[in-house]
Amino acid sequence: MQSNVECNLPTPESTTPTSCSESNGVELEKRNAYNKRAGRGQVLSGLTHECGVFGAIACGDWPTQVDIAQVICLGLVALQHRGQESAGIVTSAGKCAKNFNVHKGMGMINNIFTDDSIKKLKGNLGIGHTRYSTAAASEAVNCQPFVVHTQHGALAIGHNGELVNCDSLRRNVLERGVGLSTHSDSELITQALCLNPPEGERDGPDWPARIRHFMQLAPMSYSLVIMLKDKIYGVRDPYGNRPLCIGKIVPLDLGNQTPEEVPADGWVISSESCGFLSIGARYMREVEPGEIVEMTRNGIRTIDIVERPEQKKQAFCIFEYVYFARSDSIFEGQMVYSVRMECGRQLAREALVNADMVSSVPESGTAAAHGYARESGLHFAEVLCKNRYVGRTFIQPSPRLRQLGVAKKFGALSENVKGKRLVLIDDSIVRGNTIGPIIRLLRDAGASEVHIRIASPPLLYPCYMGINIPTREELIANQLDADQLAKHVGADSLAYLSVEGLVQAVQRNLKSANPTQVGHCTACLTGEYPGGVPQELSW
Numbered sequence: 308m309q310s311n312v313e314c315n316l317p318t319p320e321s322t323t324p325t326s327c328s329e330s331n332g333v334e335l336e337k338r339n340a341y342n343k344r345a346g347r348g349q350v351l352s353g354l355t356h357e358c359g360v361f362g363a364i365a366c367g368d369w370p371t372q373v374d375i376a377q378v379i380c381l382g383l384v385a386l387q388h389r390g391q392e393s394a395g396i397v398t399s400a401g402k403c404a405k406n407f408n409v410h411k412g413m414g415m416i417n418n419i420f421t422d423d424s425i426k427k428l429k430g431n432l433g434i435g436h437t438r439y440s441t442a443a444a445s446e447a448v449n450c451q452p453f454v455v456h457t458q459h460g461a462l463a464i465g466h467n468g469e470l471v472n473c474d475s476l477r478r479n480v481l482e483r484g485v486g487l488s489t490h491s492d493s494e495l496i497t498q499a500l501c502l503n504p505p506e507g508e509r510d511g512p513d514w515p516a517r518i519r520h521f522m523q524l525a526p527m528s529y530s531l532v533i534m535l536k537d538k539i540y541g542v543r544d545p546y547g548n549r550p551l552c553i554g555k556i557v558p559l560d561l562g563n564q565t566p567e568e569v570p571a572d573g574w575v576i577s578s579e580s581c582g583f584l585s586i587g588a589r590y591m592r593e594v595e596p597g598e599i600v601e602m603t604r605n606g607i608r609t610i611d612i613v614e615r616p617e618q619k620k621q622a623f624c625i626f627e628y629v630y631f632a633r634s635d636s637i638f639e640g641q642m643v644y645s646v647r648m649e650c651g652r653q654l655a656r657e658a659l660v661n662a663d664m665v666s667s668v669p670e671s672g673t674a675a676a677h678g679y680a681r682e683s684g685l686h687f688a689e690v691l692c693k694n695r696y697v698g699r700t701f702i703q704p705s706p707r708l709r710q711l712g713v714a715k716k717f718g719a720l721s722e723n724v725k726g727k728r729l730v731l732i733d734d735s736i737v738r739g740n741t742i743g744p745i746i747r748l749l750r751d752a753g754a755s756e757v758h759i760r761i762a763s764p765p766l767l768y769p770c771y772m773g774i775n776i777p778t779r780e781e782l783i784a785n786q787l788d789a790d791q792l793a794k795h796v797g798a799d800s801l802a803y804l805s806v807e808g809l810v811q812a813v814q815r816n817l818k819s820a821n822p823t824q825v826g827h828c829t830a831c832l833t834g835e836y837p838g839g840v841p842q843e844l845s846w
């Protein structure tokens with residue numbers, strides 16, 4: 308396609324400066340040039356995830372004995388919590404392959420991929436994607452990975468995140484005569500990579516130079532897997548806003564060797580590490596912010612590390628720890644579950660209650676509730692039983708049943724709560740429309756007091772980096788303070804974890820090769836945006 312077009316894309320300065328206070332947030336609301344929420348997936352209850360990316364390549368002789376398509380499919384199943392709208396896998400046999408093998412569809416992984424479709428996805432390497440739409444409509448045309456055919460061969464891309472300067476980037480790509488068939492950031496990235504870098508190319512395409520050039524123009528937010536016929540590039544934006552990590556496929560029998568010592572059967576790259584053990588892989592490390600890694604049949608290596616503008620700090624999304632990631636994933640050298648426990652400990656230090664027991668809204672607040680219990684000395688007991696089949700009912704509830712709200716989703720363990728003063732921990736409050744019915748359920752079951760403790764700070768601002776957050780008016784923390792909210796939902800008291808407390812909990816046991824650069828995005832809590840906010844957006 309457009310592989311020989313001169314590239315002169317916009318600079319990162321096309322985003323506004325770094326802070327979005329309440330007042331300039333109002334200004335933003337007035338700018339209605341392009342409402343990016345249009346066409347997005349609906350935010351029905353809470354926050355919605357972005358996407359999950361996955362890649363796998365076999366080492367040694369090709370054709371490989373490693374079941375690449377199955378590895379990717381299982382890897383995507385482990386990332387299903389990051390997107391349930393659509394998914395896809397693209398595989399390649401190697402340098403001589405005429406075409407990529409592609410299978411994409413709408414819905415959950417298990418419905419999209421069958422034994423037959425997996426058999427057709429033959430190959431020695433491949434990438435996969437599971438999607439929740441943040442920046443384009445939920446339609447089959449937006450399913451990823453995107454595949455384009457350039458003059459230098461086929462290229463496939465999977466993207467997690469959202470480009471903060473996508474509108475100016477889009478205008479510039481269109482001005483270069485490149486057609487875009489969707490509103491997806493991911494197609495935009497794909498086409499931007501097909502443009503020649505400004506320094507030109509001597510002997511065929513210089514993909515690392517193209518990727519580097521794109522990263523200099525689009526500072527955030529993305530983790531990418533990019534597949535050529537015989538290699539995969541893994542790319543993390545210079546702020547490290549979205550996660551990406553590397554795993555090693557090891558032989559089933561390691562003998563006396565450690566996973567580090569044994570030769571790799573293959574390599575995988577993924578948004579999260581939670582699925583690695585189930586596919587016979589071991590977690591090795593994160594892709595560093597700004598890093599470009601190249602995966603071939605010979606192994607994995609760092610091609611380049613692109614610096615952040617003006618030496619700014621990293622800005623890994625703190626809500627990955629709070630809410631999005633699976634508890635068994637590892638970020639920055641620590642397991643997400645441990646960080647959630649630490650949030651609970653910090654919450655107990657900040658907002659202790661005189662009560663008989665601690666519990667959680669399953670399963671979201673459970674790790675934090677255990678942390679709260681250990682720090683406070685109160686004992687932990689379950690009080691809610693979750694109905695795991697509730698999503699399968701096709702019966703429309705009558706108005707009376709609808710008023711009971713979450714009663715169909717949870718049952719109360721009445722023997723545990725009867726006559727008890729209870730501290731109930733949840734990970735976050737977004738709209739505040741689920742906690743009230745839970746409190747009523749517990750009171751109906753005999754709880755004498757219900758104190759709500761939230762293991763994250765109030766959510767006040769939008770996210771422009773790949774997370775779909777309800778509107779300002781819909782966020783309950785913009786309408787009611789903690790005491791008002793307690794009254795509104797029928798709690799005896801309600802308190803949030805502070806922003807400082809959350810950052811401390813996340814950074815207390817963090818392992819970093821470069822501690823001075825450690826940093827986390829807290830923009831939806833503070834309004835301070837690490838890479839600026841797009842001028843064209845409204846919220």
Ligand code: SF4
Nearest residue numbers: 624625770828830831
């Ligand atoms: S604004 Fe919030 S949800 Fe978005 S990247 Fe930052 S911390 Fe994550």
